[in-house]
Amino acid sequence: MSAKNEVTADENQEEKFKKDLALIEAALYVAGRPLDTKTLGYIIGSRSKKRVQQLARALIEKYRQLETPLEVLELEDERFVLQLKTEFSARVRKLAVRPLLSDGPLRTLAYIAYRQPIVQKQVVDARGAHAYGHIRQLAEMGLIERKSDGRNKILRVTEFFSDYFGLSRDIKVMKRQLKKTFNELMKKPLSSDEEYDFNES
């Protein structure tokens, strides 16, 4: 093989890498949820998990180096997700199309996730009677599931919840992750919408 051909082969490989990287990025952008290596492999037409991981990790690095409010994360179960960095959420969440959960249901959800599996009555005791409405809403959105156990209803979060929040599907691991998140959240309270300074500049 001539030197020229080798260069071309390298170039081709580089081209292919770039193209695949772009496809992975496009896939993560369109999905708006964590994707596993199989799905990503399907998009780039490769069955090699290693190849997908290599590409996705290169994407993580690319985003890390760019000054961008977006980030690509690798989750514990080898899934990847593209999302907005949390510190930007408060400023732009109003623009999100999907009606997002308000504070109350989010608190109830956090409580259930942290205490799961938990009896519905206990949630209501801790969060007040309006928690019934939250529980219904959360179940409708597929974030929690209710199972009857005699007269009680046992609540726990779903795999969709784990995916949505980029948390582990393993309850124990998830609880550890949650604890960490809560600690961070309590240190640095979210700025609310009211904080916008419209007189600035």
Added chain:
Amino acid sequence: MSAKNEVTADENQEEKFKKDLALIEAALYVAGRPLDTKTLGYIIGSRSKKRVQQLARALIEKYRQLETPLEVLELEDERFVLQLKTEFSARVRKLAVRPLLSDGPLRTLAYIAYRQPIVQKQVVDARGAHAYGHIRQLAEMGLIERKSDGRNKILRVTEFFSDYFGLSRDIKVMKRQLKKTFNELMKKPLSSDEEYDFNES
């Protein structure tokens, strides 16, 4: 003012520019639809259209230079949008799994679009009492707007609606488009997702 102070002021300005650029990017990402300069100004806390345009155009340039499947465009009506480049759509759109709306609200939305401007009560008469909930949801999602006219509430679809479905923002034109497409599609339904070729490359 000393030279050192000037440098600091410049640095501050640069920092501010970067921060605002990130906010514009975050806003366009989360919205997933074209945003006008007013909305973007609201996000960065500035009333200056010039400033917003300057930032948004810098973002266009930034994306142009990156090798990314995403692009930022300036539309004719001075709006800006972050979107997936068309050449990537076919490869990844299968990853979209969730509808914008479930059946009921979508029907109510279609009805409002077709009959707009329409009194809320009329919508409820035609669609049933559950339409109240649909209307609230549609308004929350920014797909319709409600204006009070005495005791009545007049409903019409928003520009976001037009943008989402690629229809004109001019009500008359939009209705004609709906009618025309309606006749065409209902006679000869388009084939759905199966059309995409996932075995490509």
Added chain:
Amino acid sequence: MTETNVNKPFYFRPPWNILFDLQLLERLNPWDINLSFLLLSFLDEMEKRDEIDFRASGMALGSSSTVYLMKSELLLELEKAPLAPEPPSDFIPPPLVLPLRYELTTTTIQNLLEALDNALKTEKLFVLKASARTEIIPPAGVIPTLSAYLMEMEEQMDRMMKKIVALANKGKIVSFSKLAHGLEKLEQIRSFIVLLFLAQKNRVTLWQEENSDEVFVTINGAQ
């Protein structure tokens, strides 16, 4: 000092002074006071001394009732359910922050138009129902239209009556679903209105069974 002691009535001395010194009484635990002993010895002492003092007896009685009151209040206090211990305060985590992600949705213009098709179909139904409603109750003052309407209704009622009689003659139970069988929705609604008119004229009786949507028709008297 001695003089005052001498001048003081005997009951100002212990143990009876409890009954005559309210301040002292309030300082004591009522359950430590043996009222029967106090009162009996007080009476004995009075008899012994031959100093019958009704005022003093009245005061002693008043004080003893106060002691009883104090005792019963204490008892009631015991009756009260003990205060529930403060529930251990559970850790209520802060609200989870939803990650914001863009997500392409699957709804297309075709979905929208199919939804429109559906909405328009049901709209027709609603509009027709509404027009049927307005037909049946014409606005007051439109007498000529009203009489024309009623004339037409008379004819329709006769037709419906014949249908009912025919069914009944076959020995069948007449139900609305049989009468409306094979009819378009609008016609079904019209038929039902005619039935209502017949019932109103007392020519038929409409009845339903519990937990059933079916309306049954019985012919009234001989037609």
